[in-house]
Amino acid sequence: MLVISPEAAAQVVAEAQRAYPHEGCGMLVGLRSGADFVVSEAPTGANENSVRPRVWYDLSPADQLRVSKDAAARGLEIVGYYHSHPDHPAAPSEGDRSRAFGSFVYVIASVENGKYKVMTAWTLDDDTAFPEHDAKFTRVDIQEGRP
Amino acid sequence: MAVKVRVPAPLQKLTGGQPEIQGAGVTVQEVIASLDTKYPGVKDKLCDPATGKVRRYLNVFVNDKDVRFLQGEETPVKEGDEMSIVPAIAGG
Numbered sequence: 001m002l003v004i005s006p007e008a009a010a011q012v013v014a015e016a017q018r019a020y021p022h023e024g025c026g027m028l029v030g031l032r033s034g035a036d037f038v039v040s041e042a043p044t045g046a047n048e049n050s051v052r053p054r055v056w057y058d059l060s061p062a063d064q065l066r067v068s069k070d071a072a073a074r075g076l077e078i079v080g081y082y083h084s085h086p087d088h089p090a091a092p093s094e095g096d097r098s099r100a101f102g103s104f105v106y107v108i109a110s111v112e113n114g115k116y117k118v119m120t121a122w123t124l125d126d127d128t129a130f131p132e133h134d135a136k137f138t139r140v141d142i143q144e145g146r147p
Numbered sequence: 148m149a150v151k152v153r154v155p156a157p158l159q160k161l162t163g164g165q166p167e168i169q170g171a172g173v174t175v176q177e178v179i180a181s182l183d184t185k186y187p188g189v190k191d192k193l194c195d196p197a198t199g200k201v202r203r204y205l206n207v208f209v210n211d212k213d214v215r216f217l218q219g220e221e222t223p224v225k226e227g228d229e230m231s232i233v234p235a236i237a238g239g
Contacts, residue, residue, distance in 0.1 A: 025236075032156070049237075059236040061206040061213065068153070068231070077166060079156065081236050095239030099204070103156035106238075128160050130192060131204040131235075 001036045002080075002105050002121045002142045004028075008042040009144050013116045015044045016084035016109040022053040027064060028080035028105060029071045037079045037105040037121075037140070043067050047083075056095065057083045080105035082119075087112055090120040092137050102129035105140055150178050150224050153231040154189075161188050170230065175207060176220040178230055193232065194220075206233040 004012075008028070015024040025047050030039035045063035049056045059081065068078050081104060085091075090110035092100075100106060102124045109119040121142050126135035152170045154162055162168050168186065170178035176199070183190035194201055200220060201207050207214045208231040214222040224230065 056239050057237060061208075061233045061235065062211075064233050064236065065208055065211065065231055068233070072153070072166065077156070083238060093239035095237075099235075099237045101155070101157040101204075101234050101236075103159070128157060130157060130202070 002039065002107070002140050003036065003145055004039045004107075004142060005041070005146060006144055008039050009119070011042040011044070012082050012107060012109050012119060015042075015082075016111045017114060017116050019047065019084060019086075020111050020114045021086045023047055023049075023055070023057040023084050023086060025057045025059045025081065025083040027059075027067050027078045028082060028107065029067065029076050030079050031076060032079055039079060039105075040076070041071075042082060054086055059083075078104075080107065080121075080123075082107035082109060084109045084111050090118050092122050096122075097124075097135075097137050098133070099131050100124055100129070100135075100137070101131065102127040102133075102135065106137075107142075148173055148224060148226045148228075150226075151229045152178065152182060153229065155232055155234050157234070158189065158192060158232065161192065162186050173223060173225075174220065175201075175209065175214055175222045175224060175230065178224060179220075204235045206235055207231070208233060
């Protein structure tokens with residue numbers, strides 16, 4: 001289960017629409033609680049892919065470092081990531097799967113003609129997986145609410 | 148040289164759930180090697196065993212500098228430095 005605050009969910013939507021027709025991306029900050037992810041913030045990060053940003057994202061490592069340190073100072077951590085699929089369903093692509101790391105939750109927000117449609121959440125079935133793995137994504141239920 | 152190393156969630160299974168661990172050494176490479184003695188398996192997760200280089204899906208920062216723009220695995224570290232392992236997050 002992913003419990004996401006209304007503010008964080010709104011940030012995901014805003015970034016997905018702002019970045020259109022490019023892929024927007026960011027981090028999910030909060031805590032892990034057993035198998036659940038509790039997300040209170042969704043700071044944006046730069047999509048550094050300049051070659052094909054409509055179909056691929058490379059989240060800025062420097063933005064991650066900054067957000068990670070800020071979260072740690074407040075007893076929080078990056079528990080996952082989000083990105084948008086412009087004019088494409090909110091389902092993970094093969095690139096999303098193969099480049100994913102275990103232990104994180106990945107949120108995908110679909111945008112059609114610039115308007116947000118829906119978001120889904122996924123996690124790998126192997127907590128220790130690093131990219132170029134054979135792990136599979138499993139769907140995670142999303143619940144909007146207060147941590 | 149004692150160096151604080153910040154590790155992302157997928158590595159924390161190997162570090163007893165700790166997001167911050169202590170390493171030692173005078174280069175990034177030495178610090179990574181030191182981690183493996185206390186947390187077996189960490190080095191193979193961080194580095195390609197064939198080349199000894201940090202895996203391409205990971206970024207290593209010393210303080211706020213990406214070591215790819217410094218001296219890579221040979222980047223020097225000093226007492227009190229902070230090393231951060233940052234996953235390269237990407238997809239389609």
